[in-house]
Amino acid sequence: MGRLPKACVIGAGCSGFTTIKRLKDYGVPYDCFEMSDEIGGNWYYKNPNGMSACYESLHIDTSKWRLAFEDFPVPKDWPDFPHHAQLFQYFKDYVDHFGLRPTITFNTRVESARRTDDGLWSVTLSTGETRLYDVLFVCNGHHWDPRVPEYPGEFDGPAFHAHAYSDPFDPVDMRGKNVVVVGMGNSAMDIASELAQRPIAKTLWVSARRGVWVLPKYMNGKPSDKSAMPAWMPKGLGLKLARSVIKKTIGKMEDYGLPKPDHEPLEAHPSVSGEFLTRAGCGDIKFKPAIKVLEGKRVRFADDSVEDVDAIVFATGYKISFPFFDDPALKPDADHRFPLFKRMIKPGVPNLFFMGLAQPLPTLVNFAEQQAKLAAAYLVGKYAPPSDAEMAKIIAKDEERHLGQFYQAARHTIQVDFNVYCADLKKEIAKGETRARAAGGKLPVAALAEIKTEPLLAPT
Numbered sequence: 116m117g118r119l120p121k122a123c124v125i126g127a128g129c130s131g132f133t134t135i136k137r138l139k140d141y142g143v144p145y146d147c148f149e150m151s152d153e154i155g156g157n158w159y160y161k162n163p164n165g166m167s168a169c170y171e172s173l174h175i176d177t178s179k180w181r182l183a184f185e186d187f188p189v190p191k192d193w194p195d196f197p198h199h200a201q202l203f204q205y206f207k208d209y210v211d212h213f214g215l216r217p218t219i220t221f222n223t224r225v226e227s228a229r230r231t232d233d234g235l236w237s238v239t240l241s242t243g244e245t246r247l248y249d250v251l252f253v254c255n256g257h258h259w260d261p262r263v264p265e266y267p268g269e270f271d272g273p274a275f276h277a278h279a280y281s282d283p284f285d286p287v288d289m290r291g292k293n294v295v296v297v298g299m300g301n302s303a304m305d306i307a308s309e310l311a312q313r314p315i316a317k318t319l320w321v322s323a324r325r326g327v328w329v330l331p332k333y334m335n336g337k338p339s340d341k342s343a344m345p346a347w348m349p350k351g352l353g354l355k356l357a358r359s360v361i362k363k364t365i366g367k368m369e370d371y372g373l374p375k376p377d378h379e380p381l382e383a384h385p386s387v388s389g390e391f392l393t394r395a396g397c398g399d400i401k402f403k404p405a406i407k408v409l410e411g412k413r414v415r416f417a418d419d420s421v422e423d424v425d426a427i428v429f430a431t432g433y434k435i436s437f438p439f440f441d442d443p444a445l446k447p448d449a450d451h452r453f454p455l456f457k458r459m460i461k462p463g464v465p466n467l468f469f470m471g472l473a474q475p476l477p478t479l480v481n482f483a484e485q486q487a488k489l490a491a492a493y494l495v496g497k498y499a500p501p502s503d504a505e506m507a508k509i510i511a512k513d514e515e516r517h518l519g520q521f522y523q524a525a526r527h528t529i530q531v532d533f534n535v536y537c538a539d540l541k542k543e544i545a546k547g548e549t550r551a552r553a554a555g556g557k558l559p560v561a562a563l564a565e566i567k568t569e570p571l572l573a574p575t
Contacts, residue, residue, distance in 0.1 A: 120249030128156020130471030131254035178338035303430035326374035
C-alpha cells in the first residue's frame, strides 16, 4: 500500500471525533479543526462558539441503550434518558480514552474550503494559514443555524430562537409573562413544558401550523426507542403495527386540548415528550394556530384571535449550512434538499464526505460512527464505491425508502431510519469490499497534498 491521503476534518462534535477515531484506527493521517475550546459541539452547554442548542434542563430524547458508541459503553449507573451534562462528559471520556485530544486543533475555525483545479482541498483557517488536503470531512453539524419565520408587522417585545434559550430566566425572565412558543418539535415540547409551570409563565401558548402526534418516552415501562422495528420487517407492516400501538397508548391528541393532526403517526419527525401532554391536559399549555401578523405588543393568529404577548420563542428548526463553501453545488437547494449517497458522498466528488448530516431515528450520536466505517475503508483501498450513475440510482431509492412516509417539509429532507440505514450500510460496505478486491485494492484518492504544499504555499 502506498502513502495514504491526508484528511481535513471540520469540527469535533460527536460526528467529528468519532470520524477521526476511525481514521486513526486505519492509519489515515488527518488534521481536525474545532472552532471552540473543547469537543462536543451541540452538546457543550454554553459553548463559547455560540453553536450549542443545549438548554439547562435538556435531557436527550434517545435512551442510553441507543446512543452508546460501539466500543465505549455508557456508564451503567446512567438513567434511561441522561442529562446533557452526562452526555458531554461521556464524549470527553471517549476522546481521552482513545487518545484523540492531542490530534484536535482547538480555537481554530475553517474559514473556507475550496477544491483546486487538480482536485485537492485548499483550506483556509482563522489563523490566516492555508493548507492543502487530499480529503475533506464535513462534520460541522446541522443544529446551529436557526431558521426564524418572517411575519407581517412588528413585535415590540423580546423574540428569539430556541437556540438562544438557556432557562426560564435567560435570555429573558419569563416569570409572570404571556409567552408564545412557536413550533411543535422536540425543543418546543421541552421549552413549553418548562415555561408552562405555574411559577413561571402567566400564560403559555404553543403556536403551530398543524397538530402533531406527541409520543411518550416510555411505553409499557420501557424506553420507547427500544421498540424500534427491526430492519428486516417490511416497511408498510412495521408502520401499521407501530401506528396501532401509538394510537392505543396515547389516544387522541384532541383529548388533551390539542388540534387533530392532519397526518398519521410517524408521517412526521416524532415529537417526543414525557411531560407535554400532561401539561396540555392540565390546561397549563394552550394551543394557537400559526401567527398571522405581529401587532406591537399583541399577536394575531390564523383564526384571527388576538392575544397580549410579552415574549416569543421560535422553536422552528435549523438551516443546513456550510459557511466555508462558496460552491453552490456543495450546498442544499432552495427546498432544503441535499441528496447524497448513503447520506455522505456527492457523486462526482470522490474526496468529500458529509458526516452525521442526517436526522436519524432514534439517534444521531453514533450515526457518524457507522458512516466512518465506510469512509476509512475507502481511503485505505478496502472499499470501492459504485459508479456515479449507480450512486444516483441508489440515492433515489434510498430517498424514497427513508422519506416516502413523511409529509413534505424542510425538516424532513434528511430523515433516515437508523436501523434500516445501518443494515443497508453494512451490505454496501460488503459490496464495496468485493469491488475493491477486484480493483486490486487501489487507493481511490492519491496522496498529493503534502507533496504540493511546500512549493505551492511557500512565502514569496
